[in-house]
Amino acid sequence: MKFEVNGNEVFASTGGRPFDKKKPLIIFVHGSGLTHMTWVLQTRYFAFHGYSVLALDMPGHGLSGGKSLKSIEEMADWVNDVIDAVGYKEASLVGHSQGCLVTVECTARYQQKIKTLSLMGGAGAIPMNPELLNLAENNDPKAVDLMMDWAHGPAGHFGGHPVPGLYHINTGGMLAKSRTIKETLGVDFRACDNYKNGFVAAKKIKIPTLSILATDDKMCPVKEGKKLADLIEGSKVDIIDNCGHMMLLEEADRVLKVLKKFITTNYPPLNS
Amino acid sequence: MSDKKVPNPKTYKFDTLSLHAGYQPHKNAGSRQVPIYQTTSYLFDDVDHAAALFNLERGGHIYSRISNPTVGVLEERVASLEGGTAALATSSGMSAIFLTVMTLCEAGDHLVVSSQLYGGTVNLFRLTLPKFGIKCTFVKPRDTEGFKKAIQKNTKGIFGELVGNPGNEIMNMPEIAKIAHDAGIPLMVDATYQTPYLCKPFEHGADIVVHSLTKWMAGHGSSMAGILVEGGKFDWMQNDKFPTMTKPYEGYHGLSFAEEFGPTAFTMKARAEGMRDFGPCLSPQNAWNVLQGIETLSVRMKKHCSNAEEMVKYLMGHESVAWVSHPSVPDHPDHELAKKLLPNGRGSMIAFGIKGGKDAGVAFINNVKLASHLANVGDTRTLVIHPASGTHSQMDEATLKFAGLSHDMIRLSVGIEDIDDIKNDFEIGFRAARKPRLVSNQ
Numbered sequence: 001m002k003f004e005v006n007g008n009e010v011f012a013s014t015g016g017r018p019f020d021k022k023k024p025l026i027i028f029v030h031g032s033g034l035t036h037m038t039w040v041l042q043t044r045y046f047a048f049h050g051y052s053v054l055a056l057d058m059p060g061h062g063l064s065g066g067k068s069l070k071s072i073e074e075m076a077d078w079v080n081d082v083i084d085a086v087g088y089k090e091a092s093l094v095g096h097s098q099g100c101l102v103t104v105e106c107t108a109r110y111q112q113k114i115k116t117l118s119l120m121g122g123a124g125a126i127p128m129n130p131e132l133l134n135l136a137e138n139n140d141p142k143a144v145d146l147m148m149d150w151a152h153g154p155a156g157h158f159g160g161h162p163v164p165g166l167y168h169i170n171t172g173g174m175l176a177k178s179r180t181i182k183e184t185l186g187v188d189f190r191a192c193d194n195y196k197n198g199f200v201a202a203k204k205i206k207i208p209t210l211s212i213l214a215t216d217d218k219m220c221p222v223k224e225g226k227k228l229a230d231l232i233e234g235s236k237v238d239i240i241d242n243c244g245h246m247m248l249l250e251e252a253d254r255v256l257k258v259l260k261k262f263i264t265t266n267y268p269p270l271n272s
Numbered sequence: 273m274s275d276k277k278v279p280n281p282k283t284y285k286f287d288t289l290s291l292h293a294g295y296q297p298h299k300n301a302g303s304r305q306v307p308i309y310q311t312t313s314y315l316f317d318d319v320d321h322a323a324a325l326f327n328l329e330r331g332g333h334i335y336s337r338i339s340n341p342t343v344g345v346l347e348e349r350v351a352s353l354e355g356g357t358a359a360l361a362t363s364s365g366m367s368a369i370f371l372t373v374m375t376l377c378e379a380g381d382h383l384v385v386s387s388q389l390y391g392g393t394v395n396l397f398r399l400t401l402p403k404f405g406i407k408c409t410f411v412k413p414r415d416t417e418g419f420k421k422a423i424q425k426n427t428k429g430i431f432g433e434l435v436g437n438p439g440n441e442i443m444n445m446p447e448i449a450k451i452a453h454d455a456g457i458p459l460m461v462d463a464t465y466q467t468p469y470l471c472k473p474f475e476h477g478a479d480i481v482v483h484s485l486t487k488w489m490a491g492h493g494s495s496m497a498g499i500l501v502e503g504g505k506f507d508w509m510q511n512d513k514f515p516t517m518t519k520p521y522e523g524y525h526g527l528s529f530a531e532e533f534g535p536t537a538f539t540m541k542a543r544a545e546g547m548r549d550f551g552p553c554l555s556p557q558n559a560w561n562v563l564q565g566i567e568t569l570s571v572r573m574k575k576h577c578s579n580a581e582e583m584v585k586y587l588m589g590h591e592s593v594a595w596v597s598h599p600s601v602p603d604h605p606d607h608e609l610a611k612k613l614l615p616n617g618r619g620s621m622i623a624f625g626i627k628g629g630k631d632a633g634v635a636f637i638n639n640v641k642l643a644s645h646l647a648n649v650g651d652t653r654t655l656v657i658h659p660a661s662g663t664h665s666q667m668d669e670a671t672l673k674f675a676g677l678s679h680d681m682i683r684l685s686v687g688i689e690d691i692d693d694i695k696n697d698f699e700i701g702f703r704a705a706r707k708p709r710l711v712s713n714q
Contacts, residue, residue, distance in 0.1 A: 011531075013531060013532060016327070016328070016524070016525060016526070016527050016532060017525065018526075035534065037532075037533065037534045037535075040532060040533065041329075041330055041331060044327065044328060044329040044330070044532075045324060045329040045330060047329075048323070048324070048327050048329055062534075063509070063531070129278060131278035132278050135278065142280075142281070145281040145283070146278065146279075146281050148281070148283065149281040149282055149283050155296050155298070157283060157284060158284075158292050158293060158294070158295060158296050159293050159294040159295070159296075159348040159349075159352060160294060160295060160296040160299060160348070161331065161348060162330065162331030162332065163331035163536075163540075164331065164333065164339035164340075164341075164343070164344035164347060164543070165339070165344060165347035165348065165351065165358050165359050165360050165361075165539055165543065166331075166348070166351070166357065166358045166536050166539070167293070167294070167348050167351040167352045167356065167357060167358065167359075169283060169352075170351065170352065170355060170356060170357050170504065171357040171358065171504065171535055171536055174357050174504035174505065174534075174535040175534065175535060178534070178535070242298065252330065252331060253330060253331070253332075256330060
């Protein structure tokens, strides 16, 4: 669906079901340079099971208007603005990669509104390789190719997408190239590199939090994810083996199973 | 991730993908070979799981008409080799073309189509699709400007074979893609003759690629199969020409394929709607057979192309041959374009004219011993046919002429046998062609 936030049109997938304000809201926040489509194997389940879902296209990404936001802090405030814009007083947040930085910061800032926090492939900081950053900021498609290489684990490199016929390395690459690379991935990488508040923000979080990490994640290794989780009071950690950073596609079913249990327990659906 | 020199991406290359893409042994009991899932249907964990699969909430298999794990490996493998986002395998190349058109078009729509196509494809576009209310305008493949002129308000796409069957005329794919994209419509290319080893159409602007996998991709000539592959770049939401891609679809709870699946929307719709409603599914056994062929695709294509270039030289110097058409020939009108679009080789299809016309052609075909006379191309074995009396025999004189066919034309699909044996066999054919009556009375 489309709606406005701060004067710009925003697109969010509702998981194939009508947006229903009577149902509890789950907001999904994508990673660097990507779009709402990375969440298709999680959002549709929740949308069909008692939740209203918004898988956002961040400003300047996917089908959303405006320009990419330049800092994680701005993105965190913007997610809070989304909750207001759609007329909700509370929501659960789910983030992937850069989306984890955004949702951690958002939760720390607006703790009273956020009911659960689910982090996939998250870390407290995501410093960028300067050369990779340079490639993305110079609109070089090699930045996307490298990201797709590093974002998939050894098993994921062979394919084996849960949806028959889809080849996820090429699909992910196409998503990241769907808009101008320097205006999406370049801005996002710079925002990640600049963000230094992750560990401070994590300490402020007092709501149910889940970190889903993957053994073969080269971009946000398990060690870094655990470091973040350890700072969040009562945080749960689930580790998916034989899987890389793109766990939400590489091991969509296993991720959904863990996510489903955590969210439905801590933030029950309508008519549960 | 910081402070290290950036290497080149280490995603797997063509030859590795040919052997491995789409398959993870550890998820299949450690089976090194892709298992043949010879089953019609799949157990649901519970009612919730069943509903989730039907609602496209999660990936998985329901019924082998829609998808099958063995077929799924083939689909991913071909998508990876083409550089595409997704693929859908079908029971034949023709069903892949039909499914592509029916996913794209509705009654009242129009297509611009290259005139130089396999005869069956010509008949689909000329005679069968009009029965569904879909009309076509044919344009000669080299008439790039003609493609532009033929576009109408209701045109939904351009379709062609990259290298036309059987005359070897080459579409200027980059320019025709630009014409299509300027009009807000996709370019669909049948790249059967090239396979992804010789040409990656998505790199030259194509949006949908179809293959008859029966041919070079499989190579062994044992199994019928087809596939459509999606490039993922085409923006279905850029205009209002494709409401079935962009508007809520009643058949899946108001799903908008373009919004929900973006770069894989076309394949998702082709499967969810086309495969569900038309059902031209590929059998797991045939998918497995094709996978065996794809494992050696690059090795075979190199030999096909080197043998073809040898045969071109041989035929060009032969007293019984009137003309030879192959993109490797320097005076072929598309020689330069072929170098650009087909950098790894110009393919193994040769058309040549035999001196003595139709009678000589018939005598040649009837007398070769090694080359097989049959209605297929892209087998590892050398194949020959006389199109005017075979593959294109259902066309009238005018259509034959428009398709660039002549009565003296022999279509040769060069195999990977020893090149001297192929030449020796052709000598037998040519000797007979020079004395057609004598040979036919023997």
